[in-house]
Amino acid sequence: MFGAIVAGRLVQTNLQRIDDTHFVFTLERPYDINHLTVFLTGEMPFPDGYGATVHFAWPGGEYFLLGTLTNARPSAIYKVRGHLPPGVAPGTVANAPAQLGIEVATLGAVETAAQASAVQTGKGREVAQRVDVSLVAQKIVKNLFNYLHSFGGDVKLTPDTPIPLSVFQRWYDNFNRKITNDSGAAFLDRED
Structure with a gap:
């Protein structure tokens, strides 16, 4: 049937x-x-x-x-x-x-x-x-920017600095882990 x-x-x-x-x-x-x-x-x-x-x-x-x-x-x-x-x-x-x-x-x-x-x-x-979707998007992008900037060290990061995709993958994995462990995106508010 x-x-x-x-x-x-x-x-x-x-x-x-x-x-x-x-x-x-x-x-x-x-x-x-x-x-x-x-x-x-x-x-x-x-x-x-x-x-x-x-x-x-x-x-x-x-x-x-x-x-x-x-x-x-x-x-x-x-x-x-x-x-x-x-x-x-x-x-x-x-x-x-x-x-x-x-x-x-x-x-x-x-x-x-x-x-x-x-x-x-x-x-x-x-x-x-x-929910203000643009605010959530801004917080996610800020989280990504801070993560990428943490790799700077002595290297001056510019808009033309190449970044390996594996770095983005690590950020994405960490981001998902935080969302799961925090039962949501509350950690984004703590970063402000």
């Missing part, structure tokens, strides 16, 4: 039926996943008055709602990379697969879930609107 495709991979054929209303796909190499498509195969439509909610769970994590499927909207593409767990970088090797869950429910329940998800997404946008 359902199919799934992780972008860049073959169609998932490992659908497990948990019961009459719950289905699960196991997704290997979860931290390589950016987008995935979920669809009705056309083999059998939903019964009248029914649809499905589509959920995703990272290894060891809780399920979160991606969206919905109905006979009127039998397929959808979801971006999951934006939901990576804190401290996990894309491409991280996982000890377990992710789970893509599908729950068949009444259209009323499906619509209620979609509305609740929209409210949560709206809250995320409200937070983003309160």
